[in-house]
Amino acid sequence: MSNAHSMTGNGGLAASAGRIDRPLVLVGLMGVGKSTIGRRLANALDRSFVDADEEIERAADRIVSEIFEAHGEAYFRDGERRVIARLMDEGHGVIATGGGAFVDDETRALVLEKGIAIWLDCDLETLVERTSRKNTRPLLKSGEPRAILQGLKEKRSPAYAQAQIRVVTDDGPHEATVNRILEELATWR
Numbered sequence: 662m663s664n665a666h667s668m669t670g671n672g673g674l675a676a677s678a679g680r681i682d683r684p685l686v687l688v689g690l691m692g693v694g695k696s697t698i699g700r701r702l703a704n705a706l707d708r709s710f711v712d713a714d715e716e717i718e719r720a721a722d723r724i725v726s727e728i729f730e731a732h733g734e735a736y737f738r739d740g741e742r743r744v745i746a747r748l749m750d751e752g753h754g755v756i757a758t759g760g761g762a763f764v765d766d767e768t769r770a771l772v773l774e775k776g777i778a779i780w781l782d783c784d785l786e787t788l789v790e791r792t793s794r795k796n797t798r799p800l801l802k803s804g805e806p807r808a809i810l811q812g813l814k815e816k817r818s819p820a821y822a823q824a825q826i827r828v829v830t831d832d833g834p835h836e837a838t839v840n841r842i843l844e845e846l847a848t849w850r
């Protein structure tokens with residue numbers, strides 16, 4: 662058992678989840694934990710991790726909110742679609758997407774075909790609390806964050822629900838969510 666596995670005490674689960682050779686792609690709303698859980702999931706599985714929002718920022722040489730301000734959402738979505746298509750081909754173990762990526766028909770079809778989509782879901786209160794800690798999400802700046810998040814949850818859930826796996830996260834430690842994902846992967850066929 663490697664150090665990464667023994668640290669989290671989930672080596673057996675990680676081993677049976679590890680037989681899946683497709684990229685594991687985390688989808689879901691802003692603040693649900695795609696980036697932080699994704700990094701830990703990759704660590705538990707001894708796989709590489711990449712964050713699509715960070716890759717878009719690297720490609721554009723600007724942070725996400727600057728891209729939204731300078732060029733608008735449609736331009737951001739075009740870049741996001743291209744970056745995720747590239748990431749799906751590069752052989753990454755775990756990919757954290759931006760909150761809107763899986764809502765795009767083309768991106769969703771590609772992820773479902775070549776990867777395993779994991780929908781991280783959680784209740785609205787938790788999302789409101791988690792997203793209030795940072796003021797970097799452009800879509801939450803145009804009004805009342807709770808109302809915006811509620812609207813996005815209603816509008817996007819049918820797309821997220823097409824993911825092969827759904828895991829509900831709560832206020833427990835990140836590792837509990839990672840373990841729940843490993844359990845789902847271990848029984849996934």
Ligand SMILES: Nc1ncnc2c1ncn2[C@@H]1O[C@H](COP(=O)(O)OP(=O)(O)OP(=O)(O)O)[C@@H](O)[C@H]1O
Nearest residue numbers: 690691692693694695696697760791832833834835
């Ligand atoms: N299971 C959890 N328990 C406690 N805090 C969490 C959990 N998951 C995420 N958080 C916290 O919520 C915040 C948002 O998480 P994170 O940045 O991973 O979300 P995200 O889904 O990547 O959001 P975005 O779509 O905006 O990139 C972080 O401060 C993170 O530590």
Ligand SMILES: O=C(O)C1=C[C@@H](O)[C@@H](O)[C@H](O)C1
Nearest residue numbers: 691714725759760761798799
């Ligand atoms: O939910 C969304 O549409 C977004 C989520 C973030 O990850 C970023 O990709 C951006 O702020 C847009």
Ligand SMILES: [Mg+2]
Nearest residue numbers: 695696714757
């Ligand atoms: Mg993120």
